Amino acid sequence: xxxxxxxLSDVDARLxxxxxxxxxELAAVARDVxxxxxxxxxxEPLSHAVDLALEELVGNTIRYGYxxxxxxxxxxQLELTADELRLTLEDDGRPFDPTRAPEPPRPRSLSxxxxxxxxxxxVRRLFHDMRYQRxxxxxxxxxxxxRRG
Amino acid sequence: MELQVIEQTAAFTxxxxxxxxxxxxxxxxxxxxxxxxxxxxxxxxxDLSAVEFLSSMGVRMLLxxxxxxxxxxxxxxxxxxxxxxxxxxxxxxxxxxxPVRADLAAAREAxxxxxxx
Numbered sequence: 001x002x003x004x005x006x007x008l009s010d011v012d013a014r015l016x017x018x019x020x021x022x023x024x025e026l027a028a029v030a031r032d033v034x035x036x037x038x039x040x041x042x043x044e045p046l047s048h049a050v051d052l053a054l055e056e057l058v059g060n061t062i063r064y065g066y067x068x069x070x071x072x073x074x075x076x077q078l079e080l081t082a083d084e085l086r087l088t089l090e091d092d093g094r095p096f097d098p099t100r101a102p103e104p105p106r107p108r109s110l111s112x113x114x115x116x117x118x119x120x121x122x123v124r125r126l127f128h129d130m131r132y133q134r135x136x137x138x139x140x141x142x143x144x145x146x147r148r149g
Numbered sequence: 150m151e152l153q154v155i156e157q158t159a160a161f162t163x164x165x166x167x168x169x170x171x172x173x174x175x176x177x178x179x180x181x182x183x184x185x186x187x188x189x190x191x192x193x194x195x196d197l198s199a200v201e202f203l204s205s206m207g208v209r210m211l212l213x214x215x216x217x218x219x220x221x222x223x224x225x226x227x228x229x230x231x232x233x234x235x236x237x238x239x240x241x242x243x244x245x246x247x248p249v250r251a252d253l254a255a256a257r258e259a260x261x262x263x264x265x266x
Contacts, residue, residue, distance in 0.1 A: 045233060048233045051202060059172060107246065109246075111220070115209050122205060
């Protein structure tokens with residue numbers, strides 16, 4: 001069922017990585033993910049979408065998601081089926097639902113343009129389905145894309 | 150991420166970015182990028198044909214340079230992005246603020262639309 005991340009029996013390949021809230025670790029995991037997707041024969045636009053989601057969403061969690069200076073764990077899971085690519089991100093940071101993050105206003109000119117706030121909209125435009133769930137003490141975001149077309 | 154200065158004339162600075170314009174890439178290149186480009190007398194042409202990946206941090210770097218140039222009446226123009234990078238420019242709506250052109254001749258023409266202070 002597209003976008004539901006439901007049954008496991010249809011999954012052809014799965015990658016499960018856990019990283020600390022550290023941008024250096026994120027860069028290493030993103031490299032692993034790119035290599036895994038390439039080896040699995042995933043089309044470049046899909047691989048690019050996953051790459052962007054890790055950079056923007058996990059990067060945001062690492063930068064802004066925690067109120068303490070402690071070490072936290074962030075889980076990145078990828079699943080490939082014949083029809084779909086599924087990415088699930090889980091963290092124990094502050095509650096944050098990126099599906100409800102407001103779109104930045106369209107600036108009328110270069111001089112009025114705010115410097116940031118574009119990462120989440122860029123990801124939202126790439127993924128066909130994006131669902132957020134706040135579990136006890138954890139954010140869970142499930143994203144998916146069709147493998148073809 | 151690397152920065153290559155291709156040409157500097159009285160009117161233009163032409164550079165190329167090579168690699169991934171993500172958080173580590175921006176950390177590596179931003180100081181040199183600004184030093185090479187942000188000049189009140191020269192337009193800036195940035196070749197993106199060898200950029201493999203563009204994230205919002207890269208967009209932020211390009212936008213900051215374009216704004217700094219715009220304050221002095223010069224312009225930053227982006228050239229020849231690959232399709233996925235072009236998509237990132239469109240999805241971030243940065244292509245509505247910074248001219249994006251297919252080749253160097255069109256980029257030079259876009260620069261000449263602006264009048265240096």
